[in-house]
Amino acid sequence: MKLLVLGGTEFVGRAVADDALARGWDVTVLHRGHHPPPAGVTALHGDRTAPDGLAALAGGEWDVVVDTWRAAPSAVRDSARLLAGRAGHYAYVSSRSVYAFPTPAGGAEDAALVDGSPDAGPVEYPQAKRGGELAAEAAFGGRALLARAGLILGPGENVGRLPWWLDRMARGGRVLAPGPPGLSVQYIDARDLAAWTLDASVRGLGGAYNLVGRPGETTMGDLLETCAKVTGSGAELRWSDPRRIVDAGIEPWTDLPVWVPPGELHDTMHRGDVTKAFAAGLRIRPLTETVADTWEWLRRRRAQGLAEGGPIREDLSRCGLDPDTEARFLRGE
16 A cells, blocks of 8 residues: 555654554655654655645555645645545544534534635634535545545654653652543544544545544543653642632543543533444544553653653644642642
8 A cells, every 4th residue: 555644743643654654565755854754754845835836646556545734724625636546545534523503412523514615715713624525525526535534643642742741740749630530531543543444444435534542441540650650759649629720720531631621522522423433433542541651751752851741743832730829839829
């Protein structure tokens, strides 16, 4: 199989390239040159925001294209149009953020969507991903696969959510644990997302699929207790009431990554229906493996003299709660 990854040097794109290489595929990546590509790929350079950013793709044919673009939908439009006659399948890594808020618990792929345009320039993330979906479908029709991923974790994470929790646990002491511990968390390991996307593309699947674990299969308690165990720090989890946390001005999702309190936002993010994807072969590796592998990746970075935590995407700032704020909260101030 011949694969083209638009990106391919960071997190999900790199997981796709690594998985394809392990299968013995012929892999080409188009990237801007900001990060080294995986060994063994054919590396092409191009900036999709530039007028001639796709010049390196003027020739060539591929069985599968995987596109992880997260910004202006017009870049997906241009890529998909250029490749429509020279590629068999176009897999666009989208997001469950394309669903209109609030999405009720149990929402499936037919839930209401935000508006989007394939011709749009820079727009908000939900509209960008929806516009990218429309662009892929306009060029490839039924040969377009829309991989609507939820929370993505795993080694190489460049958002900083699981790395922050691991680093916090590694410091030990009393840790603010946002409750309740039985609160559902839906996520997918980037490597499982990559494997399913390639498998589905080979099978010729098209249309939208929600890609996260089953609701209720993993909880905040599972996640934080596993982080504490893997780091071996003896961190002491202090479970706290969601209302008290919010009233203290501590922001869900950003100050306390992954966590959102019970309610509409939690139903939207962590209680979606994934029946269709599991019927199509989705497999989620054990939480312990995702957490342990991410911790090992972070430790290797430190051994190489790199800063604490993983690399952070250029359009994001680091997430996580300020230590002084956490300490004051735990003292009851």
